[in-house]
Every structure is written in C-alpha cells, then in structure tokens.
C-alpha cells in the first residue's frame with residue numbers, strides 16, 4: 620500500500636471522526652432533554668410567571684425583544700431545565716417574566 624493511499628485513508632477516517640463529534644453531542648443533549656418532562660402550561664408557578672413555549676407570542680410589557688429561555692441566565696442548556704422549575708425542561712424559544720439576561 621502506498622504512502623499516498625495510507626495518507627488518504629487517514630484523512631478520510633479523521634474527517635469522519637471529526638464530523639461525528641457534533642452528532643454525538645446532539646444525541647447526548649437530546650437524551651438529556653428526554654430525561655426531563657416539558658413544563659406543563661397549566662403549572663401554577665409557570666402561569667404566575669406568564670411562561671409560554673413561544674416567546675414570539677408574548678404580549679407582556681415586561682418582555683424584552685429577542686429574549687427567550689435559550690438566552691436566559693436561569694436556563695440550563697445541558698438539560699433544557701430552568702432553575703425556577705425543578706424537574707422540568709422549558710422550551711428554548713419559551714419565555715417567562717423572570718427572564719434574566721445571560722452573562
């Protein structure tokens with residue numbers, strides 16, 4: 620086997636390995652999200668904080684344009700959880716009146 624062929628095989632394997640890393644990360648994240656049930660819309664605390672699953676529907680004067688759970692300081696990206704709602708995941712595009720800008 621020539622050195623060129625070996626190098627080509629190495630490069631192809633390296634490319635495949637590198638391209639699967641984000642896929643594996645996505646699968647792991649999906650599994651982490653699957654571990655938590657979504658916050659029910661009838662949750663009393665969620666209702667008190669005006670939680671919605673789609674920030675584009677918010678009519679609250681407290682809403683800041685562009686804010687959503689994904690860019691909230693209280694959002695736990697690894698699990699999709701929110702520290703205000705233990706045991707539940709919230710929608711990344713969701714929003715509630717407790718939103719705090721992520722630092």
Ligand code: SF4
Nearest residue numbers: 688691694701715718
């Ligand atoms: S506190 Fe932040 S992450 Fe939690 S529901 Fe409200 S906007 Fe979403």
